[in-house]
Amino acid sequence: MKKRRVVIGVLGTVLDRRGKRTNRLKKWRPTVGLCQQPDMPVDRLELIHQPHDAGMCQQLIEDINLLSPHTTVRSHAIAISNPWDFEEVYAAFLDFATHYDFDTENEEYLVHITTGTHVAQICWFLLTEARYLPASLLQTGPAARGAAEESIPVGICSVIDLDLSRYTTLTSRFQREQQQSVSFLKAGIDTRNATFNKLIDRIERVALRSSDPILLTGPTGAGKSFLARRIYELRQSRHLVAGKLVAVNCATLRGDNAMSTLFGHVKGAFTGALTPRSGLLREADGGVLFLDEIAELGLDEQAMLLKAIEEKTFFPFGSDKEVHSDFQLIVGTHRDMPQWVAEGRFREDLYARINMWSFALPGLAQRREDIAPNVEFELQRFSNSQQAQIRFDKEAREGYLTFACSSQAQWRGNFRELSSSVARMATLAEQGRITTDLVDEEIALLKASWQVTPSQPTLEMEIDLFDRRQLETVLEVCRRSTSLSEAGRELFAVSRQKKTNPNDADRLRKYLARFGMSWEKTKQGN
Template sequence: MKKRRVVIGVIGTVLDKRGKRANRWVKWRPTVGLCQQPDLPVDRLELLYQAKDRGMTEQLSDDIREVSPHTEVRTHTVAIDDPWDFEEVYAAFLDFARHYAFDTENEEYLVHITTGTHVAQICWFLLTEARYLPASLLQTGPVKNRDDDNRAAGTYSIIDLDLSRYTTLTSRFQHEQQQSVSFLKSGIDTRNATFNRMIDQIERVALRSDAPILLIGPTGAGKSFLAKRIYQLRQSRHLVAGKLVAVNCATLRGDNAMSTLFGHVKGAFTGALQPRTGLLREADGGVLFLDEIAELGLDEQAMLLKAIEEKTFFPFGSDKEVYSDFQLIAGTHRDMPTWVAEGRFREDLYSRINMWTFALPGLAERREDIAPNVEYELQRFAASRQMQVRFDKEARERYLRFARSPQAAWRGNFRELSSSVARMATLAEQGRITVELVDEEIQRLTQSWQPASQKALPVISEEIDLFEQSQLETVIRVCRQCHSLSEAGRMLFAVSRQKKSNPNDADRLRKYLARFGLSWESVRNNA
């Protein structure tokens, strides 16, 4: 089916106004002329104008209906006080683009750049380049030969400009890029410099390339979440028309793996009573996210490579190829070079998906980002439960001290942090997370990170260096092995006590434990 042609433009207060009464029909007017092109029928014209030009716009709309009855004219008022102000014009056009219901499946779009100020034309360029407008540029012009019968209609050309010449102008609108980066981070004010640089690069790749993206990182580091945000970013710029299809490859085994990914025909295997489309075909025109891609079998890997490179594959049990054009985002926590060296993952497939590889750090490597993520999780919980939840000041400080300390292992990464905040918020009376709730949660986390063969360390109220943490763990282990404070002191200070004429090992140990808010009793009671 042929797509409808839609032209977007702004009224030309000078060129479109030329001529009065019948005289206007013999002079070239860009907006009317573009609707008089016999080989460029316009199904719909989206015409932007300022309120003060309403009368002229109505006259222009009537004239277009007369010369091109099949063209639907839709008018839109825009508020622009100064048409020579870049930011004002850009903001007005951007607002129109963001609220316009583009239908790229059924319509093709052209942006008419002949009318309006030079500022308006440049803003149309920038918005088209950034894909806020999924369109080509349309230029119209007058006929130079006065005897030409097509004088009133003029000429037209559809152009594809190299907009790299306007990079100095795009710096005025860098906040738009920053908004894209913020979108990938869900508005979280992350402070880890390495992570922020990576997100900035992912944003540029997402908007400029449809090549596969590989996200590597431990479980819970946010691979699935980031894949979804990448898809939403590309969708907002009209770079994908299809949907996001996601699957965890670790859940696929045997015939089920083939069938789930590539589909099957009826009777392909026992139990295949009905044909199945498969996820690759469902992702046509969109994004396919394969989490834990390293868990795929070698047969599935071979078929996936063909599907990526040729955009075709055979459904399970079929001798007829099907087509699917999708962008692949893959995730894994495996060491892929090792996986390839051991023969568990095809080298050719790894080479194909390794063009854009980003290693997501775990939460323990981004401790400076814990505070903003705690706030994000708290707000998310509150929004989902339609209730206000907050930390008491002391409780928040205590939780963050622990969360950022070396004691906090965060083996489950951001997923574990989310669960931790959700537990405290759920137990909060009247929406207040108290010190008592924080202490309970710290104890719960500390115990969950200890191997079953070890007893949990007592909770430390202050952040301590890794060096001191190791030293303190040794002291606590000795205390638990001894029956008295003095015995533990003698064992711990066996060498240095020999140099003292009157050693007081018990007092020395008591003062050491007190530095961390601990006592002999608390260490023994927690044994």
């Protein structure tokens, strides 16, 4: 079905003003002329004007109805006190774009930039370039000299692509928009960990510029599911996806249920398949599919998923008819994927395909400087959900953060565990105050769950106090990590950034060997 053509533009108070006499219909006026283009019929015109130009706008609408009866015109009165003020014009147009109900599946959009001040034209371009407007730019002009009389009022029009380098003085505006996108991905939390902030900066650029698969790795509770949703919402806000977010934890899928859940099935495909099922891949068509814990997926499902990613087609379970689905894939896992591939548990070709953009999310213990702002975020979220104001007493807050940021706090469940910890204290708070007694109880509960004891590892060889303290820290990180690579990434978080091909696992293995230790021994507590 052919899409409806919709043009968005502003009333030209100079070029569109041609008096009230009938000879105005023989003169070129950009807004009227764009609705008369024989090769580019306009189904709907969204016409923005100043409130004091309502009379002129109405006259223009009447002329369009007369000359182009197939065009529907909707007027929008927007007050702009200074049309030469970049901030005011940009804010007004951004507000219009944000609240406009775009229907990209059924309509195509063009932004008319011929009318209005140069400031208005630049702002239209910036909003279109940033994808706040899912549109192309349209420019109109008078007919060429010597053109036939009937073509004079129609003029000419063309879809154009402006060069952003002309407007380098406004790059700060883009920087602010980029910072807002980064803040959105972090849910507004003022994170302080340099490695994490650099990671989110890169994710923001990829999310807005690429539709290739994204792989999020990291320990359970590090925020992979949360970040996947924020990536989707960011892309959706820029009109880069029209469909919905479909998410599933692959660890819950087994056997026929895995095939059916992901790819759908036909009636009678297996025992109990009494009705057909569309499957999650088809539900994600036009949107984003998030497969959490993808490493737990069976090899058969992995093969079908690879075909679906590369060819955008697949066979529902029990069917001999292919179906189509075009989606962006985001996957998450806490496994060491290279090791999983080496052991034959994950297809190498699928790993190569989903590893286009790979981001390793650090656990909470690797971001201790971010614990304080995350505590405030979780407390505010709890307060909002319960419609109550909950606060720490000053000494209670200091005591909790001192423990939470110390090496005693293992945070094996990462941010999920921190959220539960804050929620427990907030729930038990009397008169909305979290006291030192509540904090002491919570710390004792956390220590018990982690089985924290004052005992230190016994080393068979005599070493300097400096080396002993360093080794104790290394052993602590190893015991709470799920893999050698994960432990290495935490221990060498700074120095690894300077290496082109960091091999954290090999580096850590060699360090342990200096003291007669091994990864296996650290996990056994020896």
